[in-house]
Amino acid sequence: MMPDLGRYAMAVLAAYGATIVLIGGLVGLSLWRSARIRRQLEAVERRMPR
Known part of the structure; x- marks a missing residue:
């Protein structure tokens, strides 16, 4: 299924790997910040009078 990349195989696969790692890092960072x-918003809402 994968095309023959010839002498560029290592560069292409490294680019794919770096992209996967970076996108995974961005998703993880977004989930962590969210x-x-x-939690901060819930704490503020608990302090507000009803």
């Missing part, structure tokens, strides 16, 4: 902000 959870942190949600």
